Amino acid sequence: MRFLARRVIASIVTLLVVTMLVFGLSRIQGDPRSLLISEDATQKQWDALGQELGLDQPVYKQYLLYVTNLVKGDMGDSTLQRKPVAEILWSRIPNTAMLAAAAFAFAILIGVPLGVLSAVKRGGFWDHGVRSFAVLGQAMPVFWVSLLLIYIFAVGLNWLPASRNTGWTSLILPAVALGWFGASGQVRILRSSMLDALDSEYVRLARGKGVSARAVIWKHAFRNALLGPITFAALTLASLITGSIVVETVFSWPGLGLLAVQAVSNSDYPILQGVILLTTFVFVFVNLLVDVLYMAIDPRIRIR
Amino acid sequence: MTTPVAEPVLLNTWSETARYSRWRLRRWPISSIVILSVLIVSAVFAPLIAPHDAKLGDLGDRHIPPMLFGGTSDHILGTDSLGRDIFSRIVHGARISVVVTVVALGVGGIIGTLLGVVSGYAGGWVDEVIMRIVDIKFAVPLILIALALAVVLGPSLGLLLGLLVFLVWGHFARQVRAEVLVIVTMDYVAAARSCGASPIRIMYRHILPGVIGIVAVVGTLQVGAVVLAEASLSFLGAGVPPPTPAWGSMVAEGRLYIATAWWVSLIPGVVIGLLVIAVTLLGDWLRDRLDPRLRQIQG
Numbered sequence: 001m002r003f004l005a006r007r008v009i010a011s012i013v014t015l016l017v018v019t020m021l022v023f024g025l026s027r028i029q030g031d032p033r034s035l036l037i038s039e040d041a042t043q044k045q046w047d048a049l050g051q052e053l054g055l056d057q058p059v060y061k062q063y064l065l066y067v068t069n070l071v072k073g074d075m076g077d078s079t080l081q082r083k084p085v086a087e088i089l090w091s092r093i094p095n096t097a098m099l100a101a102a103a104f105a106f107a108i109l110i111g112v113p114l115g116v117l118s119a120v121k122r123g124g125f126w127d128h129g130v131r132s133f134a135v136l137g138q139a140m141p142v143f144w145v146s147l148l149l150i151y152i153f154a155v156g157l158n159w160l161p162a163s164r165n166t167g168w169t170s171l172i173l174p175a176v177a178l179g180w181f182g183a184s185g186q187v188r189i190l191r192s193s194m195l196d197a198l199d200s201e202y203v204r205l206a207r208g209k210g211v212s213a214r215a216v217i218w219k220h221a222f223r224n225a226l227l228g229p230i231t232f233a234a235l236t237l238a239s240l241i242t243g244s245i246v247v248e249t250v251f252s253w254p255g256l257g258l259l260a261v262q263a264v265s266n267s268d269y270p271i272l273q274g275v276i277l278l279t280t281f282v283f284v285f286v287n288l289l290v291d292v293l294y295m296a297i298d299p300r301i302r303i304r
Numbered sequence: 305m306t307t308p309v310a311e312p313v314l315l316n317t318w319s320e321t322a323r324y325s326r327w328r329l330r331r332w333p334i335s336s337i338v339i340l341s342v343l344i345v346s347a348v349f350a351p352l353i354a355p356h357d358a359k360l361g362d363l364g365d366r367h368i369p370p371m372l373f374g375g376t377s378d379h380i381l382g383t384d385s386l387g388r389d390i391f392s393r394i395v396h397g398a399r400i401s402v403v404v405t406v407v408a409l410g411v412g413g414i415i416g417t418l419l420g421v422v423s424g425y426a427g428g429w430v431d432e433v434i435m436r437i438v439d440i441k442f443a444v445p446l447i448l449i450a451l452a453l454a455v456v457l458g459p460s461l462g463l464l465l466g467l468l469v470f471l472v473w474g475h476f477a478r479q480v481r482a483e484v485l486v487i488v489t490m491d492y493v494a495a496a497r498s499c500g501a502s503p504i505r506i507m508y509r510h511i512l513p514g515v516i517g518i519v520a521v522v523g524t525l526q527v528g529a530v531v532l533a534e535a536s537l538s539f540l541g542a543g544v545p546p547p548t549p550a551w552g553s554m555v556a557e558g559r560l561y562i563a564t565a566w567w568v569s570l571i572p573g574v575v576i577g578l579l580v581i582a583v584t585l586l587g588d589w590l591r592d593r594l595d596p597r598l599r600q601i602q603g
Contacts, residue, residue: 010436014443021449025456139528139580141535144555144573147562151570155563242447246536250559261540264451272455276448284443 007291011284016067018280022273023066027059070277076270085274089256096255099178099248100240102171106179107236111186118187119194120217130187137184142243146177146250174251178243182236194221230293241279333589339582346395347402356389359547370567382567384558390567393549394575400550401579404534408468409523415469416476417519421507423477424484434477441474447536454542464534464543471533472526479522480515487514517594524587528580535576551576 057065069075075085118130137145153173198221206216245257252258256275263271346353355378370382370390382390423434450467457463487493488511496510537543538552546553551572558568 010439011443013436014440017440018444022452025452028456135581135584136577139584140577141532141539141552141555141573143536143539143552143559144570144576147555147559147569147573151562151566155566242445245447245451246539249540260448260451264455264541267455269452269455272448272452276445276452279445279448280443283445287443 003295004292007288011288014284015280019067019070019277020063022276023063026269026273075274075277078268078271081268085270088259088271089274089278092254092256092259095253096241096244096248096257098171099174099244099253099255102175103178103182103240103244104236106175107182107186107240110179111183112190114183115187115190116194116217116222118191119198122195131191134184134187134191137180138188141246142177142181143246143250145180146174146247149173149177150250174247174253177250178240178247181243182240185236193226230290241282333582333585336582336586336589339578340586343398343579344402347398350396350399353395356392359549360388369565370571373567382565382571384554384568385561385565390554390571393554394551394572397549397551397554397572397575400544400548401531401534404465404468405527405530407465408472408530409526411465412469412472412526413476413519413523416473417480417512417515419473420477420480421484421511421515424481425488425503425507425511431481435481438474438477441470446471446533447540450537450542451540459542459545461544464537467537467542468530468533472530475522475526476519479518483515483518484511487511521587521591521594524583524590527583527587531576531580531583 073086075089078085078088081088114130114133118127121127140148150173198217200221203216203221211219244253244255245260247253248255248257249261256278260272260275263269263275373382384390384393419434419438423431446467450463453463453467493506493510496506501509534543534550535552535555538550539556541553541556543552544550546557554572555569555576558565558570558572561568562570
């Protein structure tokens with residue numbers, strides 16, 4: 001329980017640090033009033049708005065107000081669209097979630113079988129093939145893979161749409177581009193932990209007892225090899241959220257990532273800040289979830 | 305009289321693992337070394353190697369395909385949408401990649417190593433505080449923070465370097481700390497302590513030399529991550545501002561013309577990939593060579 005409590009506190013501290021950072025940056029950027037008020041406003045209107053936004057208070061109070069508003073779900077208004085940030089973010093979440101889920105599914109469905117295959121057939125043709133796939137997936141920039149896929153499947157073969165969300169077929173290319181990276185990492189981690197497990201005493205014992213090869217691989221080795229890959233799967237999920245920024249930009253996929261990049265070119269800081277906070281929250285939450293999962297799988301951690 | 309020496313007990317001498325890794329160690333990663341040498345030479349002698357100006361092009365020469373795809377030998381890798389020679393831009397772009405990697409890993413490596421040594425040696429609340437800071441570092445979505453900083457401060461080389469230093473220091477701190485926890489239990493550390501050596505002296509003379517190996521391995525494995533992060537940041541416009549050529553921004557500039565001029569963005573991407581593969585293989589080799597136990601450390 002102490003372990004869990006510590007992790008929860010650490011997560012809250014992380015969130016606080018990020019909010020401070022984002023808040024600090026917004027203050028460096030300038031007086032928020034200059035974006036909200038028309039140029040011919042009187043000094044009186046200027047001061048009134050300052051009072052309304054709490055700008056006459058000391059900085060720490062402003063920060064407290066900011067955090068209180070965040071907790072209430074108020075992230076301010078977009079400077080460009082003049083709509084609440086929360087509302088805009090909300091409308092983009094389904095697209096990013098769909099993309100991340102599809103990419104994650106691709107990473108697991110491709111990564112896990114290939115990782116096991118590579119370890120079981122070590123040194124053979126399949127092992128080399130799978131490892132090349134993994135090295136390429138981790139070495140090629142995600143945006144390059146995206147462009148290559150567009151060039152081959154959208155421009156060359158004209159099988160799949162190259163951009164925007166126009167039905168489920170437009171999900172395929174971005175999901176593969178994003179999932180390949182995750183699949184590669186999964187392959188590398190699973191391969192090495194499977195090799196360790198296959199080389200262990202208990203697997204040799206199982207083999208000696210005459211357990212079938214399939215049962216040895218899946219029941220004895222695979223289950224024990226899972227701890228590393230599970231952490232990695234969670235980290236993959238987190239990296240998918242970041243990777244989706246690049247992929248969404250290339251495919252003009254209308255999710256949070258594209259929103260963030262557009263916010264950069266429009267200098268729409270409130271939107272960018274909203275995406276950062278939301279992403280960090282998901283990031284931190286996923287990490288916490290992994291720790292809990294870890295505790296459930298490996299009882300040794302509970303003692304610490 | 306000979307002192308009896310304990311024979312090393314070799315468990316599983318027949319094991320495939322041992323044979324396999326021995327076989328692998330004998331081979332030097334020649335291709336990696338060649339690729340990296342070419343890269344460093346291009347970075348250093350970029351103005352001498354590049355046949356054309358990297359920042360200025362002739363608009364009349366835009367989108368000339370590479371030599372093997374119908375272009376001329378004047379522009380072996382073709383030209384981009386502003387008529388600039390892609391080969392020259394790649395050669396000059398190597399400078400950015402090399403500078404960024406060396407500085408980020410140098411500074412990040414030193415910060416991370418020092419924190420790791422102090423954390424592992426001091427233990428207690430110092431260790432707790434440093435490691436929690438590392439945890440926070442890993443929980444922050446760097447690329448988004450980078451975008452925010454680029455909006456507020458404007459993109460620059462300094463900002464890019466700062467972000468990449470921030471990206472790497474945590475890995476060094478974690479791995480070095482783990483290694484220090486092992487070294488601290490060694491007899492020679494206890495001996496130094498009983499002789500009255502100060503903590504600073506112990507850390508510097510007795511612990512630091514022991515972590516150099518792991519620092520080298522982590523450093524090499526991080527090169528790929530740094531190069532990819534730099535490329536992604538440049539791609540998103542948070543890297544070195546144009547017209548300075550960086551490989552990531554070259555891919556970004558060409559992406560709108562992917563249907564008509566694929567080479568503009570696909571060729572620089574291949575170069576990024578080659579570099580990352582080369583350093584990854586070198587890192588794997590170095591890790592296996594220095595200490596096969598480290599196999600769990602992934603880039």
